[in-house]
Amino acid sequence: MTTQTVSPTTQTAPSRGSRWLRGLREVLLHAILQDRVIQRAYPGIMHLLIFWGMVIQLIGTVIVILQYPLFLPIELAWPRGTAYVGFELVMDMGGLMIIVGVLMAAIRRIIRKPSYLINRWDDWYALVLLFIIALLGYSTEGVRLMSVSPEWRAWSPIGNLFAQAFTAAGLDLSGGSSFHDFLFWTHVAVSLLFIASLPFTKLRHMISGTINIIFRPELASGALEPIEDIETVEKLGAGEIDEFQSNTLLMFDACVQCGRCEDVCPSTFSGMPYSPRSLLQALYASMQVNLIQSGKSNGPNSFEEKIARENPWLCTTCGDCIATCPLFIDPVRAVIELRRYMTLTTGDVPGPVGEALTHMERRGNPWGLPKENHAPYLQELGVRILQPGETTDTLLFLGCAFGYDNRSQNVGRALIGLLKRAEVDFAVLGPAEGCCGETARRLGHEYVFQVMAEENIATFESVKFNRIVTPCAHGYNTLKNEYPQFGGNYTVLHHTELLAELIAEGRLSMDREADDQVHTYHDACYIGRYNKIYDEPRDVLGAIPALKLSEMPRNRESGFCCGGGGGHMWMEIDPNTRINHRRLAEVTDDAKADVIVTGCPYCLIMLDDAIRSKGLVEEVAVKDIAEVLTTHMDD
Ligand code: SF4
Ligand code: SF4
Numbered sequence: 001m002t003t004q005t006v007s008p009t010t011q012t013a014p015s016r017g018s019r020w021l022r023g024l025r026e027v028l029l030h031a032i033l034q035d036r037v038i039q040r041a042y043p044g045i046m047h048l049l050i051f052w053g054m055v056i057q058l059i060g061t062v063i064v065i066l067q068y069p070l071f072l073p074i075e076l077a078w079p080r081g082t083a084y085v086g087f088e089l090v091m092d093m094g095g096l097m098i099i100v101g102v103l104m105a106a107i108r109r110i111i112r113k114p115s116y117l118i119n120r121w122d123d124w125y126a127l128v129l130l131f132i133i134a135l136l137g138y139s140t141e142g143v144r145l146m147s148v149s150p151e152w153r154a155w156s157p158i159g160n161l162f163a164q165a166f167t168a169a170g171l172d173l174s175g176g177s178s179f180h181d182f183l184f185w186t187h188v189a190v191s192l193l194f195i196a197s198l199p200f201t202k203l204r205h206m207i208s209g210t211i212n213i214i215f216r217p218e219l220a221s222g223a224l225e226p227i228e229d230i231e232t233v234e235k236l237g238a239g240e241i242d243e244f245q246s247n248t249l250l251m252f253d254a255c256v257q258c259g260r261c262e263d264v265c266p267s268t269f270s271g272m273p274y275s276p277r278s279l280l281q282a283l284y285a286s287m288q289v290n291l292i293q294s295g296k297s298n299g300p301n302s303f304e305e306k307i308a309r310e311n312p313w314l315c316t317t318c319g320d321c322i323a324t325c326p327l328f329i330d331p332v333r334a335v336i337e338l339r340r341y342m343t344l345t346t347g348d349v350p351g352p353v354g355e356a357l358t359h360m361e362r363r364g365n366p367w368g369l370p371k372e373n374h375a376p377y378l379q380e381l382g383v384r385i386l387q388p389g390e391t392t393d394t395l396l397f398l399g400c401a402f403g404y405d406n407r408s409q410n411v412g413r414a415l416i417g418l419l420k421r422a423e424v425d426f427a428v429l430g431p432a433e434g435c436c437g438e439t440a441r442r443l444g445h446e447y448v449f450q451v452m453a454e455e456n457i458a459t460f461e462s463v464k465f466n467r468i469v470t471p472c473a474h475g476y477n478t479l480k481n482e483y484p485q486f487g488g489n490y491t492v493l494h495h496t497e498l499l500a501e502l503i504a505e506g507r508l509s510m511d512r513e514a515d516d517q518v519h520t521y522h523d524a525c526y527i528g529r530y531n532k533i534y535d536e537p538r539d540v541l542g543a544i545p546a547l548k549l550s551e552m553p554r555n556r557e558s559g560f561c562c563g564g565g566g567g568h569m570w571m572e573i574d575p576n577t578r579i580n581h582r583r584l585a586e587v588t589d590d591a592k593a594d595v596i597v598t599g600c601p602y603c604l605i606m607l608d609d610a611i612r613s614k615g616l617v618e619e620v621a622v623k624d625i626a627e628v629l630t631t632h633m634d635d
Helices: 014-034 042-063 082-111 120-150 151-155 157-168 177-201 202-215 248-254 260-264 278-294 318-322 331-346 351-364 400-404 406-421 438-442 447-462 471-484 495-504 536-544 579-590 602-614 626-629
Strands: 391-394 427-428 465-471 492-494 518-521 597-598 622-624
Touching: 014 202, 042 082, 042 120, 042 427, 042 579, 042 626, 082 120, 082 151, 082 157, 120 157, 120 177, 120 202, 120 471, 120 495, 151 495, 157 518, 177 202, 202 248, 248 278, 248 331, 260 318, 260 351, 278 602, 318 331, 318 471, 400 406, 400 465, 400 602, 406 495, 406 602, 406 622, 406 626, 438 447, 447 471, 447 597, 465 471, 465 495, 471 602, 492 495, 495 536, 495 626, 536 626, 597 602, 597 626, 622 626
Parallel strands: 391 427, 391 465, 465 492, 518 597, 597 622
Antiparallel strands: none
């Protein structure tokens, strides 16, 4: 491969003003309203109670401090009268929220502990400290109410309860205010201890997590960060901890080890010796030893001892961890940096990975097949091949799978039949169509990817079209979200979107009713989670008269990976830890479906492989959505 790459032309940089606005919106939505935290009801409510209880207490404490002329020449004269009564009530409720939240957390950590939750000393340290602070606050308030007994004391209900309890216990305040002072100063001291603990305990996620939310890379969903100036840059990937970018190091620090990523990770679920949380924690431990504790690393800065060599290769880049993490931590970013180092710097990659990359470099596709073998059916079906300078409305980009894989070629045929039937003005690039490069990029070979992207963009520029349509979920994501990094900005549609459009316009209709077979739609990660195409494929299936559709438990946003992404299509996976087998079990046991419908060639191949290796060929079939439509139409 000799083509020169050009530097990524990352889209016009946003102005400083829009960056500030984005930062503010992100903080409001994700750090203050905590929209992701609340996605899981019990821990979400628990966390919100603690967080908002603390916010109320913090604001209230600042207001109280401002009543004294400590920092300002004038004293704050608010709240007074009715407002003061309201203030007392709100502060009282804030403390109650903390106590309820802490008790919920304790119950979750002891009684209803999910398997992914781990207990560490600082989890308990934070909870105990918060509980003590709240109790001390109420005790101080109770003693104050006892001695002053204001008319409004009922408006501080919990403080009043403490006052009544002290009275019932025979507490004698005749000796003056020493007990109140003791409680007050102990409350202040424990609160200061809490603040001082922030940098050394999990509590620091309040700061580092918020900073991570603001400063995480601004990338399109599903896009990886390009290596700028790849021809000349010295650092390719991360082989030592200080070779990660600063916002990636910040991300390691922000992880609060909640385990939500591990809970959804298909690799962990399938029994692979891998978990995104463990990977992040290993990198954080290395960062602590090399960059924090020793100030500046003098000796070896490597994390080799902490991360098994195979670790970065066990992620399918399905993105579920990214979508789930309440702090927007992206383990895939770390995985890709590690892979880039092994692929581009040391060349020390697993055998099948090396083989797939060699195929891409020598033959221009991961199948390693000659160009002449690409989509022979195009000629047979008389599809127009676009020549330089020619125009079409819809450019059909088939991609490698539909070109070289025998099973997937049937899908290509079915799709072309549908486009012809709907009289779509379409054409293909024929021999000029190159691999989109997605596999190379996900396997860490950014150079090969950039070369392929540049070549395809040059080809796209040589013809004229209104939109690109592709039946490949991975190609769709790459063309839509990653080619703009290199100046290739196009309207890109997945074929499920186009088919839904054609059905809605009445240009495609089914002639036959469905039979009794139950169908289930498998959401491919790269069109589902990364690109939110959930409704269109279901609309298409819903247009087939009498079709029985059953959903798997993990669908749409929480769709479970087929095990083929992130280059896993080309890797040797231990038969005991195959993700596709786990997904197939959901099809047969939960959805009780006879047909799996998908819109991705990798899902098609992986699920087909699972069906065969489980000996279920008679019971279940996997089909692309174009094939399903075709079977419900007359010839
Ligand atoms: S990466 Fe996010 S989801 Fe995973 S353990 Fe850390 S904070 Fe939790
Ligand atoms: S991207 Fe998917 S496979 Fe990779 S760590 Fe995240 S959840 Fe696991």
